[in-house]
Amino acid sequence: MELWNHCENPYPFVPAEVLDAAESVRASLPNKYCEPEIAARLYDEVFDEYQLCDDIGLHIVTNEHHSGINNLWAASPVITGIVARLTKKVRILSLGTLVTVRPDPVRVATEYATIDVLSRGRLDIGFVKSGATEMTSGDANPMRIREREWEAIDLIEKSLTSHDGPFSWEGKFFTHAHVNIWPRPWQQPRPEFWAATSDMPTCAELGRRGIVNTLLFGGYDRTRQAFDTYKQARRAAGLPPPGEDRFSYMAFCYVGDTDEEAFRIGQKIPWFLTVSIKSAPQMSKFMPGQLPPELTPAAWRAGASKRPSNLSVETLVAQGQMFAGNPDTVVKQIKTFRERVGGVGRIIMMTRQGLVTHAEATKSFILAAKEVLPQLRDLPPVEQRTAAE
């Protein structure tokens, strides 16, 4: 098993009264509330954490979100390129730049090929369908984004794997008459692809393509269902069963000296859910294309979007959405999770989140690398019970 560190580089320093009064803390919060000096310090701290990860053997994930307090990365390829130059050993996953928002997948392929070369083959490329406030801040049509995402992935893959001069692309969503990226990627035939989704038809397609399936905070049942869907799609297509490295799971995580310390500091992490997700109704439940029409009555009858406010570490741990405790406790939690979802080879820890400080995050990373990872590295295979079909 591998451990990966994912930090969204949040900006939790906007006064509470401003956040409370704002219709949305993403997409429309004025950037006058983002102090460049604070942002610069945050960038320094997280890049320092990534260098530490390189020393101690935690792989690194970057992503991007836009125009809000939840994420200062904004351009994953830019950040990933910096990480590629700051680190020497670990793998780097961009999860990812938002291909449903960006107009030219060929440019995305060029950026990733560049990073792959300058990291000498340590890049993994992740895809997310995105939606909600990102459609607003990126002015991207939220309709038909699943089809648009797949066409973008196909064009990126073709761009990364074509080496004999220009080819032409005239698809439904993208046209590019002359595709010939330089440099070509370091890894052959191309860097590993990942995708973050719990959308079952997408999980099935990931299975058929052998793309790593990442669940974000899916908990036990949804994660199991997604991974089973992936496996079933491969079986149905006559493909060999996937290894555990095809499955990844992102959870909140804090490793402390004691359970008490981990729960106390870990309680700062759900800020991600309690504060940083607030978004206006037109950018969330009434955003077109977010839900199949048949599912809207239940969502709309639920009334105003409810922000969860009492997410305790205990609750999140019980739901499989957080790993927290002393190193042995966390090992136990991850092993249990792995068993219950039918195997997962890559755990992504979201630790530097909310009001967790640089010092606190650093401590957890060191404990994760030195005390947790050695106990997880070589686990016997999970017994595969046949998925319900």
Add this chain to the structure above:
Amino acid sequence: MMRHELEILRAGETHADMILLIHDINPISPKAQFLAGLARTRAIIAPSHPGFGASSLPPDFDTMYDLVRLYLDVLDNLPAGGVAVAGFGFGGWIAAEVAVAGHSRLQQLILVDPVGIKIGGREDRDIVHHFNTNPTELNRRSWHDPANRPAGIYGLGWQATISEAMTDAEMITLARNWDSLCLFAWQPHMFNPQLKHWLHRISVPTLVLWGESDGIVTPDYGRHYASLIPGASFETIPHAGHHPELEQPADFVARVKNFLP
């Protein structure tokens, strides 16, 4: 032969002169009062656009180009005779595009608070953003008085009027209409940058009607729109917002009847 099957609401005398209604964000409601008014003298044909109401949405159908060709197909396939076309809001945009493209059956054009053109500067928003405005604000801007909205009929800002009384079927239809509208009109939002330059090609008598209190697209926008169509007349309807046909049906019907021969 139509390639696409559409849900069509019909009303009025079959043998009367025809009026084709091109709907806004939701199909024309059979409960709408103005329908009965128009039906006294006209045969009404009101299709639901693909993806709206019970009309299916073909997988390759997603641009204004498709909608314009579809409505040219509709005109081709109506029973013999001249047709008046009335378009509302988003449907007003479609109607203007169809009239620019031209069709021998089209005899008169009525545009009701249409969107579709860009008039102001690049930092001026002519049309309040349908998808990026709080529904409460949209609802407030869409009516002279939101209390005038007829029960069971939904205009822009309908999300703010969701109530327990609504059925699941109503919600599912509204959601599907909203999705389809977005597919056609997210970007550029509710306009075709080229249309303004071609409105001069409209060669049929045209009436541009505007709700005096329209807070989505202002009467000034409407005046400018009308000025680009040769010979078009422009009238405002008092005590009405973006949906004057729903908010002041009697006044609306009277003006349409006065305009049509």
